[in-house]
Amino acid sequence: MISPSNMRLWGIIRKEAWQIVRDPSSIAIAFVMPVVLLYLFGYGISLNAKDxxxxxxxxxxxxxxxxxxxxxxxxxxxxxxxxxxxxxxxxxxxxxxxxxxxxxxxxxxxxxxxxxxxxxxxxxxxxxxxxxxxxxxxxxxxxxxxxxxxxxxKGVELSQTVQIKQRVWFNAALSSRMYLVPGVIVIIMTIIGSLLTAMVVAREWERGTMEALMVTPLRMKEMLVGKLIPYFILGMASMFLSLALAVWQFEVPLRGSFWIVIVTSALFMLVSLMIGLLISIVSKNQFVAGQLAIIITFLPAFILSGFLFDINSMPTAIQAVTLIVPSRYFVSLLQTLFLAGDVWPVIIPNSLVLLAMLIFFYVIVLRKFKKRLE
Incomplete structure (x- = not known):
């Protein structure tokens, strides 16, 4: 027999799932945007100097x-x-x-x-x-x-005391595509996790449906989980699409474990979802929530994650700021898993930081997500 709690949870999951299906923008962000970004960075943008x-x-x-x-x-x-x-x-x-x-x-x-x-x-x-x-x-x-x-x-030798023999590890061809594509996957998951979720609660407040939800027997944890599960599934589906394109279309080698990629991606997706939900709870306005999501998550992920710019080359103060950017740790994880393999001294510390961030934001969201009108 299904418990009342499970029935309530299933009900809110169905509600959010239908909301996603009825919203073409959510589908486009999850499945069209990854293809566009991957093709843009994979073929259109190159950091290699040629011609x-x-x-x-x-x-x-x-x-x-x-x-x-x-x-x-x-x-x-x-x-x-x-x-x-x-x-x-x-x-x-x-x-x-x-x-x-x-x-x-x-x-x-x-x-x-x-x-x-x-x-x-x-x-x-x-x-x-x-x-x-x-x-x-x-x-x-x-x-x-x-x-x-x-x-x-001429049959002579150059007067060189040192001869350099160069060997490049992990990316022998020095192709920028090999590290740009994993970084783009991080950007995609950041956008899906934070931007879409930032609209969830804000949309409820704007449409006046939050009041209706509050008079239902739904508990706050059930409402929270019910709203996150559909977007988590959507984000992971987008990740699988991006992963398939990276490996088969752009021929980026996946040298690490496929399952470690899945676990770390799920961890990062949950962190992004929590940040997006927190933004949504605080702002209560879709436009403001969207702007905050771009400023707080997308821009730091693009600039401060090591995706395009080397963190070690940044000023010390900026390097300190990057420590609170979740995408920094996921970029390091994906680039290592794709190009180097299962390097545990990289995987374990970065995963633990993401786990700590997930717990931190989960606690904050639970405290802010109250079943009352304010």
Whole structure:
């Protein structure tokens, strides 16, 4: 026999489920928005620098300068343009036609063959400092590779006391998609968990249905659980969709345990739901609740979670602020589970912090969620 408590709980769950079905915006946010965001960040946005417009000037062209020019032309990182004079190349930089210049002076080849210093001049547009550093690094890489090949062709060795052998772990191709896609899943779950739930109680107050709910035999815990369960299921369904797209469409490797991904995702979803519900209880207005959800959850998740910007590069005060951002811990979890695997020194501390946040917000919500008109 079904107890009255279970019947009341089932009733409020059905009510919220029908509300979701009747609201096209909820379905769109849960299933259309993840696809759009994943395709946008997966294909449309890349932090990898490729086809950098680069100018090359050789004051005295010969076979050696042509060989170096060929190295830059074969590189996937550069889109090379040649100029007859440094003045023409500098004008192209001013007009933003190219981002940098490789300049070989007239004595470049003769000095190189004579074993003298034969530096190349590099001029880089530094308006975007990050892009400038990347461009400089790629130029140095091409130059060093060509210089090594040139020395071998002459039967001599470069006078280098240190030889660097580079090995990249977890993301050997250095593809930004590999860590952007897991981060986008965090953003998606943040939006679904906080934004949709922020509207739940606020909508009841605006429509005047909260008063009707308060005169029912529903207990506050039953109302709380009944409102959260449908949105939790909706959020997890969106997570499964995002996970499938990440693995099969964008070919991001899932090296960690699938079940750990599910458990940590459920934990983060519950934290987001609690935050959204708390916002909804405090604001009692859908517009205000939506704005607060964006400011309190979405923007910190986008800026302060480590999704796009390295936390260690932030000022100390901002790093301290990131400690109270739940998405920071989930970004670390997902990126580790996707790219590195089951690294328990990362999984356990981050999961415990999320669990502590869940308990904290649950207690706050229970205290604020009272069955009375105020």
């Amino acid at each position: 950098i417009p680069l100018g090359l000037v050789a004051d005295k062209p010969d076979l050696i300068t042509q060989s170096l020019q060929g190295s830059f032309e074969r590189s996937e990182f550069f889109n090379l343009m040649t100029f007859n004079s440094i003045q023409e190349a500098q004008l192209a930089v001013d007009e933003r036609l190219i981002d940098g210049i490789v300049w070989m002076r007239s004595n470049f080849s003769s000095n190189l063959q004579a074993g003298l210093d034969a530096p190349i001049n590099i001029i880089i547009n530094g308006v975007d400092s990050n892009q400038a550093n990347i461009t400089n690094g790629y130029i140095q890489g091409v130059w060093q590779a060509w210089l090594t090949h040139f020395a071998e062709s």
